[in-house]
Amino acid sequence: MSAAELADAVNDAIGEFTGKKGTTSERTVFRWLSGENQWPQERQRRALEIVTGLPILALGFVPRGKSKPDPALPEDPDVHRRRFFGATAGTVAAAAIPISPASARPSRVGTHDVIRLRDRVERLVAQDAQRGGHGLERAALDGAAEALGLQRKSTTQRVRQRLFALASDFTATAAWSLIDAGQLEGAGRHLDRALTLAGLAQDSEMAMQVWNLRAMLARQRHEYAEAVAAAQAAHATAIARRSPLHTSLAHARTAVGLAHSGDTRAALSFLGRAEEALSKADLTQPRSTWIAFYGPAELHSLTAIVRDVVGQPAEAEAASHRALAALPESYRRNRAHTTARLALAQLHQGDVEQACDTSGAVFTIMEGAPLPGRMRQLLGDFQRDLIAQAPSAHIAHEWTDRYRTEWSRS
Template sequence: MKERGLSAGALAEHVNDAMADLTGHRGAVTERTVYRWLSGENRSPQDRQWQALEAVSGLPGTDLGFVPRARPRPATPSARLEDPVLGRRSFISVATGAAVAVSTGTATAATRPIVGHSDVDRLRVLLAELWLLDDQNGGGPVLEKRAADLAARTLSLQQHGSASQRVRSRLYAVAASFTAFAMFSAIDARRLGEAQRYLEQSVTLAGLSGDGQVQHQTWRYAAMLAGQRGRYADALAAAEACTGTRAHRTDPLYASLTHSRIALTAASLGDKTRALRALDRAHGAYDRADPAEARPSSVAFYTRGELHGLTGITHYRLGEAEKAEFHAHRCIADLRDDQHRNRAYYLSQAALAQVAQGDVEQAVATATRVIAPTGADAGRVPHLLGSFTSALNQAAPKSAVTRQWNDRTRTA
């Protein structure tokens, strides 16, 4: 029970379901029955209960600590079938790149693998690994597909595994997080049609999970997607939806994320007063946040440096290039060494701010430091560099440094 995250009530329900599959009649095991087994008051369960316990656990009754009754017992389904926990053992191999084996089609409670909290924790490790790769190289089709595959496999465990209600909620949350990651990767690669499809799936899964952190993540990405499509009213509505999540209400870090997203969108709408007010709230909430608090890997990127980066983009959209450059440099100085994509992104933002101030030579020197993430030929960083090239040619079309930059980008 401890290993698989089952309460006494949850185990009782699993046993009752297994009895229904074995005999056609659902059992009447209760929490009290389970407590009697745990205490040793009842060390010889009834035949149907014994068979159901073996089917649910995949272990002989004697290994569970029970004493057989005097008369011989019939062979149980678990003795004739493959180990019911084979699906769980196969699932563990995902971490080393092997395929996930999941029951399909006609699985019953007697043959379904039991899914516990430890399985969910292994999934979350895989999710954290995806975010680390994203920090290093940015999103793209490869990470997008990997996340989508893991989301599908998680949902297969949800559909074909046997789990407590708490574990099922966590499975929905992880599936929503994998789908949201796939959406973020699609946004990063500017595959907006695919991102919209992932958004619809993620909203549904996040709602089923009841997890405020995952719901906050999904609405943040919805705001990003709408912003990339130029639908700023929708982007603002999605950012405001974050305020209704439990994560926003209870964790100042999430509240800071909410306000920084509102600031970006308000700036795009030309609402300077609201944008600056949201920035003040974002910085104030971040000051109240506990950086040591355990949080999902999806918000590990959000450091004070990242807040400065988003602040710089907001000022750039408001036409305040000098402030934008200041905050971009504050961000770059605070980035972790492994955040290659973000460094390239904010260097590009700094270069845009410099060319907006007419400092074209420094702008080109800054843009030259940008190394786009590996394989990122159609993502946010290359798109920003394209915007920089356009701005540079508009600001100083006949400058020698502009000609050199154009030659460099053509060669690249």
């Protein structure tokens, strides 16, 4: 939650138990955050307890007249306040609000609906990190439909815009599901819709998400000029102009498109820009769910792609190893994809046996989950290059026979 969202949630809660919406402002929230106001008004205290599900003292607030925290609290209240408000600065605090059954929810649309839907987006993203985006399209489109349905009932412009942004996020997630599954036909339509919704939301971050996916889709279609143009459109968004993290991702996508276009010098130049921008980003700050995947590990992974495509497989192998070392354990699909890329880099150096062993790890990593279509295509590239480079046809046939069962089971 941002400060504005917390203020809205508090005001909505006040409205529920008083019949009149509260007037808490962003400035008030920042005063709580800084400790300037250590004891909110009674209505605000009650609303904060409703919103967070925690006692007011557990949030770090101190009653007037007290010079130190309640001895029952195990930690300094400032620690609690920093922890709580640190969560509100990003988009990961949805779990702080208990999700009630539909029948128990207030009939009026408000911030509580925004948070509930955002939690659904986060669950889809977590599922994608574990097993890939394939199979998420229907759930994502259902979320978009609900957000748009609520948008028609909402009473404030701010909530309307947030619901449009969520609809864009859900629709972009549906597009990603098709891209990851290798089903590219419908992805473009979803992205067109997601970009329209981002415009209605006046949300540059959602627009950048769409352009980022558009660059990926164009690369999958081998439309490399469009991939570069989409990445540059991502860089032109307002969020990329003010956020080094977003700037870095846009530059990295541009580098991938340029590498596939055959412009080695420009591709490596944009890689350097991506690295420089990422070095300026504060990776400890909360961020939107859709870009949570991006950081040093993902940049190393994209570097491996660029280096391999421009004919530098040794550098690609080194970048893949760095990516695997930095990847969080929860990113199973990304780990499998980077492992497949590592195998390709080894193969392109003529290390056939090592490449075959490495590629086999992909099936181990993804055991229990189907291989996404995009990963299948990458393994297909490996098989074709193996047939072309193997010193004997026997090695390629042995690899195919060994993994045919896993491939078909996936």
